Each structure stands twice: as structure tokens, then as C-alpha cells.
Amino acid sequence: MQLDNLYQEVILDHYKHPENKGLAASYDAQVHHINPSCGDEITLNLTLQGDKVSAISWDGVGCSISQASVSIMSSLMLNKNLEQAQIILDDFMLLMQSKGIGAPDEAILEDAVAFAGVSQYPARIKCALLGWMAFKDASVQAQKKN
């Protein structure tokens, strides 16, 4: 079934059992991002230690794609330095623009390769990107603060 390309097992797992969900009390930056076309929302808290992502937590409501994507992204970015985080973010952006023919680098994207199928569904790309855009925004703000 073509739909299985979209709803990979790992995505549904993260949707049901999200990681790093529940906002930490302290943070360097807090951002709130909304997908205005569907109403999905997330809040993301980020803490940096030097240029390393030392804490990341989030809360949100939305579809399985948006929520699983934040969950996977948050695990992936934790303990990375900002340079590595940028490489991962760029790779994920490329994957989303690949229209289903991208060959994602699992060494970089790890579980996030599961979102390859999303690139075949234009309406869902924004869902998958919601958390990643929030991370990008939060990392810029956290750097300014530090």
C-alpha cells in the first residue's frame, strides 16, 4: 500500500510514544510555531552549553507526521554541536524537497530517514518541517542570548 511509504512504523511509534515531550522549566530559548493551514502547534525549549545542544524539550498538538517529526528531531539534535545540527537540518530539508526520489543518508539522518515518503505528499511536507523550523528558530535565539 502506497500509504505505508508515508506512515512508516517508526513514525507511528514516535507518535504514540514521543521522546523529549513535556517542557523543561529552564531554557535559553522558547519558540512557538504554528502550521496555519491545519492548526498544528508546537512549543520548543532549547538550552545550549557553548555550541552544544544540551537540552531540548517540546510540547504540541498535531498529526502523526508533525508530532513524530519533532520527537525524532529532538532525539537527533540532543548533544550535537550547532555545526552538526546544521548539517542534519540541511539534509532533512533536501530530503523534504526530493519529491520521493531522494536517497537520504542514514548516517546523518538516522530515524529521520523514515520521512522520505512524506516528500511524495506535498501537503504533508509542512507537517514534517514544523519541529525542524522551530529548532532552527530556537537555536538562533539561544545563540543570541548566550
Add this chain to the structure above:
Amino acid sequence: MPLDVARIRKDFPIFTRTIRDGKKLIYLDSGATSQKPQVVIDAEVDFYAKHNAAAHRGAHQLAEEATDLFEASRQTVASFLGAKSEEIVFTKGATESLNLLAYSFSNAEPGSKFFIGPENSIVVSEMEHHANLIPWQQLAKRSGAELKWFGVTSDGRLDESKIDSLITANTKIVALTQQSNVLGTINNLEQIIKKAHQVGAIVIIDACQSVPHIPVDVTELGADFLAFSGHKILGPTGVGVLWGRYELLNELPPFLFGGSMIENVTMTDATWAEAPRKFEAGVPNMAQVVGLAAAIKYLQAIGIEEVHEHEKNLTAYLLKELAQISGVSVVGPTDLSLRGGTVSFTVDGIHPHDLGQYLDSAGIAVRTGHHCAWPLTRALGVPATTRASLYLYNDNSDIDALVVAINEAKKYFGQ
């Protein structure tokens, strides 16, 4: 007489195509936009192929024909609404119709009955589509007027209990939907219109979801302005209607300035043509206007009463079937009185966007999200819903397919 849906579907070429690897198209998204019968497509093509010229301009035969077709379309729309021809303004959609009004109010001089100041209030409701909320919200901000609104009861009806504190001597505008695009609620506007007129307020009706589905006679309704879009009533995109009482339309200042909306122009000043022309600056969307008239004639031939009756029966069946699926909750009235064929619902544990995606894989087109009525879905505590909206080309088999697919989706997503 019951509608012959199989025959009606033959009039709509889109139903000959398939969806997602050969699945039959089950179109349950007419609340967003309706499909088009061949006669509408033909009317547009015919205009371009045989009569294309700028209406109301040019001294040649084609211009005459284009003008005749354009004005005959105005007459068709007027008689469909029980209005006079000169009360029909063509716009590019209901959104433009409502913005036109809001900006025309802004252009009114102090002392005019349309002038809005900080001492005035504008009344809307919490169930408005963004198109009948934001223009008034922003007019309130520009003018300093207070924006007030009717709430919504837990069963999805307009809460009229505070009518006396909402509509007061200071109220200038009351802008309400006749049928909610999320809840399917049909608002009985009689009392509100009466109250609004008692205090001298102007009543504006968003009829996008009502005019395509229920008989609407503007004289009986008693409002002052009414707006709807062509594309939701089997017509083309890019055409909408603003109806206004003639004496009000004629007094209302224009909003868009340009060609053919003038009476006289000098380098430093201009005066306006009479309504409706003063609201139709620029060469209009003629082919689309002609297409809209073809759509209305098509609907009239079937009978708008018959369409309404058909949708009522379908809605009853849909509500009955949804009630039998565990975990499904309908957001909106579940009784059939004053209720249209737009049914929003949630399914426990499945986000509407995921459900919509699953339904799409089964060839079923629905809408998911906040349906451009975000304050409403927030007030109801459901950030998003799935919406099935019915029209004359739907039948019980479409609802059966929806029900089967919802049950399959529950299994797929492990609910």
C-alpha cells in the same frame, strides 16, 4: 421527487476519472468547492470561443454580445435570489464581496449612515469563517469601533441569549453566517435581523454555505447585504456575488476605483456611476459570470428545494452511520432541524490530517483542519476536525464508502 444521482453524476465530467491508482472518486468536499457540470464548463468555453469582448466597452458586435450575456447573467442571479438585477454586484468571490463592504464602510464620511467610529460596535459570531470575521475585526481596528460576537452553544448553535447586550443603539453592523461551514448549523436569523433593524444597524449575511444548498430569498430574509461565491454553487472560481438593497448600495461609497465605475472624471476629481456599476471597476470576469449563470440555471432545472431535501436525507443517513462508529464524535448539531449537509467529526486517537490522508488513499476527498474558522474550533476545544460536506451528486454509497474507510483507518492507526 428524489434526485436521480446516477444521472446527475453523468453531468459532471470529474466523476469519470479515478483517484490514487484506480479508485472511484468519492467527493465529500463540496463545502470547500463544488464540482462543475459540463454545462458550466461549456458556458465558459463558449463565451471565450464565440463572444469574447470587454462588456460595457467597445462599439462592435462582440462587445454587444458580451454585454448582453453578462447582463443576462446578472438577471439570472437576481431572480434566483428574489432580488432586482441592479442589486447584484459581481465580485471575484465572497471574500472580495465582504472586504468590499468593509472598505466601503471605511470610505464613508462622518454623518453618513455607513460611517463607523469609536462609539460604534460591530457584531459577528464565533462561528464565522475567517472571510466574515477578519474584514470586520480589521474594520473595528481601523475605526476604533468595538467588535462583539455571539458565542456558540455546546451543541453547535448560535447562542442568542445575550442578544440584548450585543445589539445595542451603538451597533452599526451585524455580520453573520447563514450556515456554518464547520458545524452545518443553519442560523435562523429572523430575530437577530429584526433586533438589528430596530437599532438601525446594517445586517450582512455570509451565504456561501446556504445559497448553494437551500432556497434563499433576499426579500423574505430581510437582511441588507448578502455575499456568496460562485465556485461553491457549481460555478467557476473567480466569481462571487454581493447583493445589497438598492437604496443602500446606491448610497454606499465605492471601494475599488478604475475603469467603468465612474460617471465623470477630471484630473483632480471623479464621480461615480450608479450601483451596481460603481462597485465593478475594471473589465469583469465575464466568462466566469456567464458560467455562474449556467450553474444557477442547472440547479434551478433540478430544483433547489429538491437539492435541499436530498441533502437532508443524506445528512440523516450520515449522522446515523457516524453514530454507530465507536470513537467518532460529531462536532455540531446532531438533530436535523436547521442543519445542512456539512458534518464535522473527530475520531479518537486519529488526528484529522492522518484520517484525511487515509481516506484519500481510498479515493475519498474530505477537508481536515480548522476550516478557516480557527476561533470556532478553538472555542469548541477541538483544534482540528474532519469534515464531510455533501451536495446533489452524493448518495448513500458515498457515505457507506466513508464509513468503511473510517473503520479501516482505525485499524491502520491501531485504534
